[in-house]
Amino acid sequence: MNADTNVFKRLETTCIDIKTESPTIKTFVLQCPEDFEFKTGQFVEAGLMGVGEGPFTPSSSHYVKNPIEISIMNVGYMTEKIHKIEEGTTVTMRGPYGNGYPLDKFESKHVLIVGGGVGLAPLRSLMLTLVHDIEDYAGITVCFGARTPADLIYKDQLDDWKQINGLDLHLSVDQVPEGQEWKGKTGVVTTLLKPLDIDKKNTVAAVCGPPIMMKFATLALLEMGLDPSAIYLSMESKMYCGVGLCRHCTIEHYFACKDGPVFTYDQFENPEAIWV
Amino acid sequence: MVVFTGDFLCYIESLLGNNEIYAPVYRADMSTPFLVAWKGREKSGEPVLGSIRTLDPPKILFFPTRNDPLNYERAKKTRILLGVKNCDLQALQLLDEALLKSDFVDPVYREARENTLVVATDCTEAGSTCHCTLQGYEPFPQDNFDVSAAVVGDRLILSSGSPKGDRFLTAMKNELLPQEEPAPLTDALIKRRTRVREEVEELNAQWSLSGREEKIDHQARDALDSCIECGGCNFICPTCYCFLMNDESQGSVHSLVRTWDGCQLKGYGRVAGGSNPRLELFERFNHRYSCKFKYMFRQFAVNGCTGCGRCTDVCPSRIDVRDALRTIRAHEQVKK
Numbered sequence: 001m002n003a004d005t006n007v008f009k010r011l012e013t014t015c016i017d018i019k020t021e022s023p024t025i026k027t028f029v030l031q032c033p034e035d036f037e038f039k040t041g042q043f044v045e046a047g048l049m050g051v052g053e054g055p056f057t058p059s060s061s062h063y064v065k066n067p068i069e070i071s072i073m074n075v076g077y078m079t080e081k082i083h084k085i086e087e088g089t090t091v092t093m094r095g096p097y098g099n100g101y102p103l104d105k106f107e108s109k110h111v112l113i114v115g116g117g118v119g120l121a122p123l124r125s126l127m128l129t130l131v132h133d134i135e136d137y138a139g140i141t142v143c144f145g146a147r148t149p150a151d152l153i154y155k156d157q158l159d160d161w162k163q164i165n166g167l168d169l170h171l172s173v174d175q176v177p178e179g180q181e182w183k184g185k186t187g188v189v190t191t192l193l194k195p196l197d198i199d200k201k202n203t204v205a206a207v208c209g210p211p212i213m214m215k216f217a218t219l220a221l222l223e224m225g226l227d228p229s230a231i232y233l234s235m236e237s238k239m240y241c242g243v244g245l246c247r248h249c250t251i252e253h254y255f256a257c258k259d260g261p262v263f264t265y266d267q268f269e270n271p272e273a274i275w276v
Numbered sequence: 277m278v279v280f281t282g283d284f285l286c287y288i289e290s291l292l293g294n295n296e297i298y299a300p301v302y303r304a305d306m307s308t309p310f311l312v313a314w315k316g317r318e319k320s321g322e323p324v325l326g327s328i329r330t331l332d333p334p335k336i337l338f339f340p341t342r343n344d345p346l347n348y349e350r351a352k353k354t355r356i357l358l359g360v361k362n363c364d365l366q367a368l369q370l371l372d373e374a375l376l377k378s379d380f381v382d383p384v385y386r387e388a389r390e391n392t393l394v395v396a397t398d399c400t401e402a403g404s405t406c407h408c409t410l411q412g413y414e415p416f417p418q419d420n421f422d423v424s425a426a427v428v429g430d431r432l433i434l435s436s437g438s439p440k441g442d443r444f445l446t447a448m449k450n451e452l453l454p455q456e457e458p459a460p461l462t463d464a465l466i467k468r469r470t471r472v473r474e475e476v477e478e479l480n481a482q483w484s485l486s487g488r489e490e491k492i493d494h495q496a497r498d499a500l501d502s503c504i505e506c507g508g509c510n511f512i513c514p515t516c517y518c519f520l521m522n523d524e525s526q527g528s529v530h531s532l533v534r535t536w537d538g539c540q541l542k543g544y545g546r547v548a549g550g551s552n553p554r555l556e557l558f559e560r561f562n563h564r565y566s567c568k569f570k571y572m573f574r575q576f577a578v579n580g581c582t583g584c585g586r587c588t589d590v591c592p593s594r595i596d597v598r599d600a601l602r603t604i605r606a607h608e609q610v611k612k
Binding site: 007079238252 | 519549567
């Protein structure tokens, strides 16, 4: 890190496409001034000048360096504003920050990806990145869930993913409200895990989603016989600076921004307390 | 190097034109020295080179309560900060580790730190809440200063702790007539240091700290029964440096504003959407104590508490950090 670079300086990107994924989630396609290098699982601080910024993990493969895609849920002040922008708007960005997924440790392993809600965003990036080198892994199993069929994101891409040789995609929704259609499984995403026929001793899992989902998915994975060190959690936490200065994101003695956002379950001293 | 204190202060005063000087002075109704922008003895009063640490921690000069990291004020003059005590030198050590020596550098802190000459002085007494010795520190400058100026009688024993300090003392030598360091003076200094350390130790005889890695009990709620959640302990702490960041706009002019934040305040950990990892007061209290006595040491190999006692002084409910630790430890032992 060059000491003369101001870490708070923002890059200006242009939003060239906006896809509505669900009633609360949109994907923003950002054209960067030059190729943007990042590692899947790393995050950026993206936002609008004069409004604010927040930590988001790109949802596109790290092999695609420009444009990059970010899926954002409308949940607070800044995200509400960014949901209202139009194509052509300048979106600020700094990063990439954090550790990302240790792909070298996934090599020749079966990779189980478990996600819920907007947690699918970093996992989509991971999945697409793994698919690029699919022969390096024993297999890829993806279990995605959402609250309702309408909340499931990346719906337009699911059929394409199902066609990928070596990738096994499972979907579920918690419930199907009246008026919505769903042909797949119903139940929380953990119900997808138990029937899986995979070599647990040679499996690593990547989990991301709402805290409650991450907790029960992790417990289910442990019950299945996965080692705590093989469970990779993408942790979310209050973050301002993204670079380990503001201290808001500390989880135990770790900075979620700098030491994470990807942690293995065995890293925590008091794992019951990490679920917010 | 030994000089008369009066000569030294005259020399410092002569530097006012080219430097901003900050010094502890007594305010009429306060027994704790107050850190002020010093404008000379006539205007601001006599700098206090003994006594105890100032009311405000020096972090206010290195990390202003409100600052814009993209458009911060560049130093126009070098600064001299007089009278920094060891607890605050050790706190600066932690801030250096956190904000200068980590993977990312804080631009505002770096600018201020590089531009400031830190002149450390000895404590000549123990404040009622002082407990540096409990935290493993001495009540006199150990390290992390540019110049140490120990008052003995009407003289100062000066020594340098950095290249910046070397340059300062070399320049000073040309203006002042340094004296031989007579052995009795050194003896008197050693005696005074021993006496003050014993005073602090005696004051804290009823407490003990078993080590840096304190076990913090989630259930030790009675340690904080009377907390009114003002956050004063955070803001007055010389090692607390948490900040929040907001964008501000005036017309088409945008700025990024950082403001101090305190982990005892309810909104500290709240995320968009409203969920909060530390909704309950005891959870925030537990977080602060874990941060001070466990996390910071793990992160930076420097204590998160330097024993200055300011959090205890500032607390409207008189929660004493030493009592709180004792209560927490008692819970831990019951659990065992």
